[in-house]
Amino acid sequence: xxxxVAGIGISHVPxxxxxxxxxxxxxxxxxxxxxxxDVGSWLxxxxxxxxxxxxxxxxxxxxxxxxxxxxxxxAESYLPADEGFGRPPLPEYPGDADLSWHIIDSVVxxxxxxxxxxxxxxxxxxxxxxxxxxxxxxAWPVKVIPLAVNVVQQPTPSAQRCYELGRAIGRxxxxxxxxxxxxxxxxxxxxxxxxxxRAGHINPDFDRRFLSExxxxxxxxxxxxxxxxxxxxxxxxxxxxxxxxxxxxxxxDVETGLSGYxxxxxxxxxxxxxxxxxxxxxxxxxLQTAGR
Amino acid sequence: xxxxxxxxxxxxxxxxxFDGRRSRMGYPLNKMSAALxxxxxxxxxxxxxxxxxxxxxxxxxxxxxxxxxxWLSMIKHGGNIYFAYKIGxxxxxxxxxxxxxxTGTSAEEFKEMMSNGGRQPNG
Numbered sequence: 001x002x003x004x005v006a007g008i009g010i011s012h013v014p015x016x017x018x019x020x021x022x023x024x025x026x027x028x029x030x031x032x033x034x035x036x037x038d039v040g041s042w043l044x045x046x047x048x049x050x051x052x053x054x055x056x057x058x059x060x061x062x063x064x065x066x067x068x069x070x071x072x073x074x075a076e077s078y079l080p081a082d083e084g085f086g087r088p089p090l091p092e093y094p095g096d097a098d099l100s101w102h103i104i105d106s107v108v109x110x111x112x113x114x115x116x117x118x119x120x121x122x123x124x125x126x127x128x129x130x131x132x133x134x135x136x137x138x139a140w141p142v143k144v145i146p147l148a149v150n151v152v153q154q155p156t157p158s159a160q161r162c163y164e165l166g167r168a169i170g171r172x173x174x175x176x177x178x179x180x181x182x183x184x185x186x187x188x189x190x191x192x193x194x195x196x197x198r199a200g201h202i203n204p205d206f207d208r209r210f211l212s213e214x215x216x217x218x219x220x221x222x223x224x225x226x227x228x229x230x231x232x233x234x235x236x237x238x239x240x241x242x243x244x245x246x247x248x249x250x251x252x253d254v255e256t257g258l259s260g261y262x263x264x265x266x267x268x269x270x271x272x273x274x275x276x277x278x279x280x281x282x283x284x285x286x287l288q289t290a291g292r
Numbered sequence: 293x294x295x296x297x298x299x300x301x302x303x304x305x306x307x308x309x310f311d312g313r314r315s316r317m318g319y320p321l322n323k324m325s326a327a328l329x330x331x332x333x334x335x336x337x338x339x340x341x342x343x344x345x346x347x348x349x350x351x352x353x354x355x356x357x358x359x360x361x362x363w364l365s366m367i368k369h370g371g372n373i374y375f376a377y378k379i380g381x382x383x384x385x386x387x388x389x390x391x392x393x394x395t396g397t398s399a400e401e402f403k404e405m406m407s408n409g410g411r412q413p414n415g
Contacts, residue, residue, distance in 0.1 A: 063326035154311035198306030202410025
């Protein structure tokens with residue numbers, strides 16, 4: 001049976017990749033940046049086979065011709081998109097179409113009407129977390145399933161709807177008959193605003209509340225309305241609702257490990273949090289004790 | 293007990309929430325910007341921006357905003373920042389330089405504001 005081995009919330013601002021590299025090579029001495037690489041190492045230790053990566057497209061694969069509320073990749077591989085700079089020199093991402101279709105076949109009948117994409121280029125919303133978590137290997141060490149969420153054109157799905165979709169995805173993953181280890185990555189945030197006279201908005205109080213509640217009081221974050229998210233987190237920071245899809249996929253009872261928060265990375269507050277189902281932690285502890 | 297009125301998009305200061313009204317208004321501008329994902333279209337824009345804007349049917353206000361790189365005006369006329377920024381990419385601008393121009397500050401001032409913790413809520 002499939003096992004959900006990790007849940008991660010992580011920013012996807014493009015400048016995060018270079019900032020993490022600069023910290024790793026000592027060019028930047030901000031000790032807070034270390035949390036991002038530490039979460040990457042921790043994730044590798046959980047030995048995931050597949051990552052479900054929840055992200056939003058920034059005008060690379062979807063324009064306003066066509067805005068799917070939730071779109072899932074069901075391809076054997078995904079290319080990094082040309083966002084206006086040329087296609088980035090990254091390896092293509094191997095997919096897991098079998099698991100994609102299992103999720104589709106599980107959650108659509110439950111009422112979550114996903115748009116199914118058998119071809120999808122993924123942009124920095126997807127690639128930045130991959131680079132931060134795995135560096136830039138010759139080939140990615142995991143398969144991926146992209147899940148693109150419309151957080152750009154209102155009405156976007158509510159935080160509550162995102163949380164409920166996450167719960168449905170969690171049920172789908174747990175019912176998958178193959179023995180695969182799955183990590184779920186929610187990307188975006190934290191507070192930032194890239195438009196209007198309020199551009200540059202940062203709200204550390206809200207970000208810290210979000211980081212502290214995402215593990216153990218997600219319902220409180222799910223109850224906020226879209227205008228409240230935009231008001232608190234900024235017009236672009238409102239993409240934080242994508243972390244709730246990740247959170248919903250995990251069990252009710254989770255344990256958080258590493259987390260970090262930095263202001264600024266370019267024009268955003270950036271954050272990361274790693275969590276695991278409490279049951280998995282207990283199982284691992286028991287195995288470790290038995291092995292001693 | 294008085295019921296609190298729910299917050300609406302138009303009550304958020306300094307923010308042009310990208311909703312149906314703006315997406316309809318901005319459709320030609322954003323469609324033009326989306327075309328800039330293609331290298332051939334980037335070249336077409338650079339060699340004849342007026343013809344390029346004509347092809348996508350931008351309104352005169354949108355054309356003027358693009359000509360003068362008036363980023364706030366693009367936003368007010370339905371531009372979405374992720375799309376509008378593709379024009380900035382061709383000018384060699386960072387997002388931060390675009391945001392500085394949008395808010396009428398120098399790039400240095402904007403950078404300093406971000407380094408000092410950004411624009412604080414209600415600030």
